Amino acid sequence: MTVIPTNQALIAQFREAPAPLLAVLHAFHDRDGFISEAALRDIAVGLRIPLAELFGTLTFYHHFAREAPGKNAPRVCTGPVCRLKGGLEILDALSSEDATPMPCAGRCDDCVPVLKGDEVLTGQQADTLAVHATPLPPPNPGTHEECIFAEIREPERNTLAGYQRTGGYQGLTQAVTTSPTEVINTLKESQLAGRGGAGFPTGAKWEAVLNAPGEPKTVVCNADEGEPGCFKDRTILDYAPHAVLEGMTLAAYATGATRGFIYLRYEYPQTLKTLERAIAEAKAAGLLGENILGERFDFHIYIRRGAGAYVCGEEGSLLNSLEGKHPFPRNRPPYPVTHGFENLPTVVNNVETLAAAAEILRHGAAWYQNLSYDKNLTGTKIISLSGDIQRAGNYEVPFGLPLQTLLYDWAGGPASGRSIQAITSAGLSGGFIAGEDLGITIDEPSFQKVGAMLGAAGIMVFDDTRDMLNVAHNAMEFFAEESCGKCFPCRIGTQRLTEMLDRNAKGHRARRALIQEIGEVMKATSACGLGTAAPNITESLMRYFPDMLP
Amino acid sequence: MVHKLTIDGKEVAFSEGETLLEVAQRHHKEIPTLCYDTRLEPFGGCRLCIVELEGARNPVASCTTQAAPGMVVRTATEEIEAYRKTLIEMVISENREVDVHPLRGYASGELAKLRDRYAVTPKRELARDRPSRSELGKITGATSGTSKSDDNPFILRDYELCISCYRCVRVCAEQEGDHAITVMNRGFHTQIATEFDGLLKDSACTFCGQCIQTCPTGALADKKAMRAVPVGAVSNRAPLEKTRTICPYCGVGCSVDILTQDEKIVGVHPAMDGPANQGALCVKGQFAYDFVQHPDRLKTPLVREEDGELHEATWEDALDRAAEGFRKTHAAHGRHSIYGIASGRAPSEAAYLMQKFIRAGFGTNYIDNCSRA
Numbered sequence: 041m042t043v044i045p046t047n048q049a050l051i052a053q054f055r056e057a058p059a060p061l062l063a064v065l066h067a068f069h070d071r072d073g074f075i076s077e078a079a080l081r082d083i084a085v086g087l088r089i090p091l092a093e094l095f096g097t098l099t100f101y102h103h104f105a106r107e108a109p110g111k112n113a114p115r116v117c118t119g120p121v122c123r124l125k126g127g128l129e130i131l132d133a134l135s136s137e138d139a140t141p142m143p144c145a146g147r148c149d150d151c152v153p154v155l156k157g158d159e160v161l162t163g164q165q166a167d168t169l170a171v172h173a174t175p176l177p178p179p180n181p182g183t184h185e186e187c188i189f190a191e192i193r194e195p196e197r198n199t200l201a202g203y204q205r206t207g208g209y210q211g212l213t214q215a216v217t218t219s220p221t222e223v224i225n226t227l228k229e230s231q232l233a234g235r236g237g238a239g240f241p242t243g244a245k246w247e248a249v250l251n252a253p254g255e256p257k258t259v260v261c262n263a264d265e266g267e268p269g270c271f272k273d274r275t276i277l278d279y280a281p282h283a284v285l286e287g288m289t290l291a292a293y294a295t296g297a298t299r300g301f302i303y304l305r306y307e308y309p310q311t312l313k314t315l316e317r318a319i320a321e322a323k324a325a326g327l328l329g330e331n332i333l334g335e336r337f338d339f340h341i342y343i344r345r346g347a348g349a350y351v352c353g354e355e356g357s358l359l360n361s362l363e364g365k366h367p368f369p370r371n372r373p374p375y376p377v378t379h380g381f382e383n384l385p386t387v388v389n390n391v392e393t394l395a396a397a398a399e400i401l402r403h404g405a406a407w408y409q410n411l412s413y414d415k416n417l418t419g420t421k422i423i424s425l426s427g428d429i430q431r432a433g434n435y436e437v438p439f440g441l442p443l444q445t446l447l448y449d450w451a452g453g454p455a456s457g458r459s460i461q462a463i464t465s466a467g468l469s470g471g472f473i474a475g476e477d478l479g480i481t482i483d484e485p486s487f488q489k490v491g492a493m494l495g496a497a498g499i500m501v502f503d504d505t506r507d508m509l510n511v512a513h514n515a516m517e518f519f520a521e522e523s524c525g526k527c528f529p530c531r532i533g534t535q536r537l538t539e540m541l542d543r544n545a546k547g548h549r550a551r552r553a554l555i556q557e558i559g560e561v562m563k564a565t566s567a568c569g570l571g572t573a574a575p576n577i578t579e580s581l582m583r584y585f586p587d588m589l590p
Numbered sequence: 591m592v593h594k595l596t597i598d599g600k601e602v603a604f605s606e607g608e609t610l611l612e613v614a615q616r617h618h619k620e621i622p623t624l625c626y627d628t629r630l631e632p633f634g635g636c637r638l639c640i641v642e643l644e645g646a647r648n649p650v651a652s653c654t655t656q657a658a659p660g661m662v663v664r665t666a667t668e669e670i671e672a673y674r675k676t677l678i679e680m681v682i683s684e685n686r687e688v689d690v691h692p693l694r695g696y697a698s699g700e701l702a703k704l705r706d707r708y709a710v711t712p713k714r715e716l717a718r719d720r721p722s723r724s725e726l727g728k729i730t731g732a733t734s735g736t737s738k739s740d741d742n743p744f745i746l747r748d749y750e751l752c753i754s755c756y757r758c759v760r761v762c763a764e765q766e767g768d769h770a771i772t773v774m775n776r777g778f779h780t781q782i783a784t785e786f787d788g789l790l791k792d793s794a795c796t797f798c799g800q801c802i803q804t805c806p807t808g809a810l811a812d813k814k815a816m817r818a819v820p821v822g823a824v825s826n827r828a829p830l831e832k833t834r835t836i837c838p839y840c841g842v843g844c845s846v847d848i849l850t851q852d853e854k855i856v857g858v859h860p861a862m863d864g865p866a867n868q869g870a871l872c873v874k875g876q877f878a879y880d881f882v883q884h885p886d887r888l889k890t891p892l893v894r895e896e897d898g899e900l901h902e903a904t905w906e907d908a909l910d911r912a913a914e915g916f917r918k919t920h921a922a923h924g925r926h927s928i929y930g931i932a933s934g935r936a937p938s939e940a941a942y943l944m945q946k947f948i949r950a951g952f953g954t955n956y957i958d959n960c961s962r963a
Binding site for chain 1: 624632633634635636637638640648649651654656673676677680681683684753754763769770771772773774775776777778779780783784785786787793794
C-alpha cells in the first residue's frame with residue numbers, strides 16, 4: 041500500500057534544502073495534481089512566505105493548476121511549428137479531456153508534443169499520439185568535426201559508463217590537477233561565449249565569480265529552454281547529461297562554488313528522470329558531492345523545475361524564481377557574477393555552454409578554436425532547425441557556415457515544389473529573415489547585420505504557402521502572453537502590437553508609423569530582453585513583407 | 591573624496607549610493623515617474639525616468655541606476671522626451687479614465703499631470719480604439735475586480751484604472767509589512783489581488799490606506815472622502831483646504847493634512863514629509879476622524895451633581911472634584927486603593943508624569959500601561 045505523504049511531510053522534505061519553494065510546489069502538484077488553497081496555506085507557514093505573495097507567485101506559472109483536473113489534463117503545443125503540423129486540430133480533438141494549449145514545448149523536431157502528467161506524447165494527429173524518445177541529432181551531415189555532438193550518437197552515452205567510454209570526465213580529471221586560473225585561461229583562450237544567446241565570454245564570467253567576494257558561490261545551469269523553435273538543450277540533456285554535469289563541476293572548481301542548480305523547464309519530464317539518474321551515478325562515482333575525485337573540493341547539484349514561464353529563462357527572473365520570489369527580471373547592474381542566487385556570486389550558464397566547456401577542457405582551447413568554418417571565428421553552435429524543412433533537427437554548425445548550406449545541403453530544403461519564404465532567427469526573438477538576406481553565414485555578426493539575431497539559434501522555416509502576417513501575429517501573441525508585467529513598454533507594447541497584427545481585431549487598422557514607434561520605445565526602454573526583442577517581429581515583417589500591413 | 595558626474599552639461603557632486611534619479615532631483619530636473627515612491631525600493635517598471643547615459647547602448651532607468659564617477663547623463667533629450675510621450679500614450683490607452691475625483695488619494699492625479707505635461711491627446715491612434723484591460727476581459731476576479739464588489743467602508747478597488755506599477759503592493763510589503771496584496775498573473779493580465787483573489791477584509795489588510803495614497807491613478811481610492819464630496823460636487827462647492835496637524839490617536843505623532851471643505855472634514859492625507867511617519871498612517875489616523883465633528887463629542891468636562899445627572903463644568907471644578915475623590919479614597923482605604931493605567935496614546939513624557947503622579951502622589955507602585963494588554 042502506498043502511503044500518501046502529508047502536507048507537513050512534503051514541506052519538511054525540502055524546508056532545509058536550498059531553493060525550496062519550487063521543489064515544494066512541485067511535490068504538492070505531483071501528489072494532488074493541483075495546488076489547493078489548504079496546501080498553499082500550509083506552504084506559506086512552512087516556508088515563512090506571506091500568503092498573498094505566495095499566491096501571486098503561484099499564478100505567475102502557466103502549468104501550476106489550482107484545481108482538478110490539473111496536472112493530468114493534456115496540454116497541447118500550439119507553438120509556431122506545431123501550428124503548421126496539426127497542433128490546433130489536436131487541441132480541438134482533445135477538448136473533451138479538458139486539453140489546454142501551451143506555448144512551444146521544445147519538440148519541434150518531433151511534432152506535436154502533448155504533455156500529460158509526467159509524459160510527453162507526440163504525434164501529428166490525436167489518435168496517433170504516443171511516447172517517443174527524443175530524436176537524436178541527424179548524422180553529421182558535413183565533413184566538419186563537431187564538439188558537443190561528436191560522440192552523442194554513441195549508444196548509452198547518457199549513462200556514466202557510456203559517457204566515460206567516449207572520453208567523458210577526462211576534462212574534469214585533468215582540470216583538478218591544475219589551478220582554477222588555468223581552467224579559466226583555457227576557456228578564455230577558446231573564446232567560448234554564452235550559447236543561450238547573450239554571447240557573454242564564458243571564461244570572463246567564471247573569472248568574475250572567482251574574484252567576487254562572498255560565499256557560498258553558486259553555479260546555475262539554465263535549462264529553461266523556452267524560446268519557441270529551440271530544442272537543443274533537451275537533446276543535449278537527454279543524450280549527454282553528464283557533459284552538462286561535468287561542465288557545471290568544472291565551473292564549480294574554477295570559481296569555488298559549492299552548490300549548483302539545474303533550472304529545468306517543466307515541459308521536459310523525461311529529461312528530469314535522465315538528469316536525476318545521471319546525478320546519482322556521478323555521486324556514486326565520486327564525481328559529484330563531497331571530495332570530488334579525491335581532491336578536497338565539494339559540489340552539490342540540485343534540480344529545480346520551472347513551471348511554465350518563458351521569462352524565467354532570463355537570468356534575473358530565473359534567480360528570483362529559484363529564490364521563491366515573484367519571477368520578475370532583476371534590475372541590472374548588479375549582475376549575477378557578484379549578486380546572483382541569494383545575492384551571492386553566481387555563474388549562470390546555458391546547457392550548451394556548459395557541455396562545450398567540458399569538451400574544451402578535454403581537447404584544449406586550440407582544438408575548439410579550429411572547429412569553426414570561418415577561421416576568423418571560433419567554435420561551433422547548435423542550431424535547432426524546424427518547420428517547413430525536410431530534415432528538422434539539431435545541427436552542430438561550425439561558425440561561419442553559409443546558411444544556405446545548412447538549409448539545403450544538410451537539411452534537404454523545403455518540401456519539393458515549395459520554396460522558403462522566410463525563416464525566424466533566435467527562435468522568435470530575432471524576427472524574420474527572408475529574400476536575399478538568406479545568403480548570410482551562420483554567426484552572430486552576420487545575423488545582426490540583417491537586423492536579426494542568432495541568439496539561442498532556433499531557426500523555424502516557413503515556405504511560400506504560409507501567411508506571414510498570421511505567423512507574426514502568433515509570435516507577438518506569444519510575447520504578450522509571456523510578458524511578465526513588470527515594465528510598461530513590454531506589458532502594453534506586446535499587447536498593442538498583437539492587436540495591430542490581428543487581421544480580425546478592431547485594432548488592426550494601425551498606421552505602420554505607430555507600429556514602428558511602439559517598437560522603438562520597446563527596444564529602447566524595456567527592462568529585459570523579452571521586451572527589447574519582441575519588436576524584431578514587426579520590424580522584420582515590415583522590412584521583408586511591406587505589403588502585409590495597412 | 592567628492593564624487594562627480596555630469597548631468598545636462600553641468601558637473602555635479604553626489605554621494606555614494608545615490609541613484610541618478612536622486613541626483614537629478616536634487617538639481618531640480620523634472621524627471622517623470624509613475625512607479626516611483628521615494629519611500630520604496632526603486633522598481634524600474636514604468637521606464638519614464640529613463641535618461642541618456644553616455645556609453646550605454648540604451649537609455650537607462652535613472653531610478654535603478656547608481657550614480658558613478660565620471661558618468662555623463664542627459665535627462666531630457668528630444669529622443670528621451672519622445673519615448674516618454676509614447677510611453678504615457680501607451681499607459682493611457684489601457685485606462686478607462688485619467689481625470690479622476692481629486693479626493694481619490696494623495697497621488698491619484700499623477701497620471702493626469704503627466705498627460706498634460708506631455709500634451710498627450712486622445713486623438714492619437716494609440717489611445718483611441720484600443721480595448722482597455724477591462725474590455726479585453728482581463729480584469730478577472732468576481733470578488734475583487736470591480737469597484738462595487740469589495741464592500742469594505744474604506745478602500746475602493748477600481749482596477750480599470752490600474753496601470754500595474756505595483757506601488758500599492760510594494761508599500762504594503764515594504765512600508766506596512768502587511769503583505770496583504772500581491773501581483774496576480776502576468777503581462778497585460780496582471781492584477782492586484784489578495785491571497786486567493788478575495789476581499790480585503792478576509793486578507794491581512796489592516797485598512798491603513800497606504801495603498802490608496804501611493805496609487806498614481808486613483809485605481810485605489812478613499813471611499814470615505816469620495817462619499818463626503820460626491821462626484822460632480824467638487825467644483826461648485828467651496829475649495830478644499832488643507833491643514834497640517836498631528837494625529838491625536840497615539841504617541842507616535844504622525845503628521846497629517848486634514849482636508850476640509852466648508853469647515854467640514856472630508857478626508858485625511860498623510861504628510862509625506864512628516865518627520866515621525868513619512869507618509870505612513872494607520873487605519874485610525876487615516877479613516878477614524880468622525881469623532882472630531884460628531885455631535886456627541888464632549889466639549890467641556892462633565893461633573894455628576896447630587897441629582898445624579900452629568901452637568902457641564904469648568905476645568906477648575908472638574909479637577910477639584912477629581913482630586914477630592916482621590917483624596918477621600920486614599921484617606922479611607924489606604925495607598926494601595928489607587929491603581930493607575932496610563933494610556934498607550936500618551937507620549938513618553940506624559941507616561942513619565944503619570945507614574946510620578948501615582949508613585950509620588952499616592953505612594954503606591956500600582957502603575958501600569960494599557961500597551962501591556
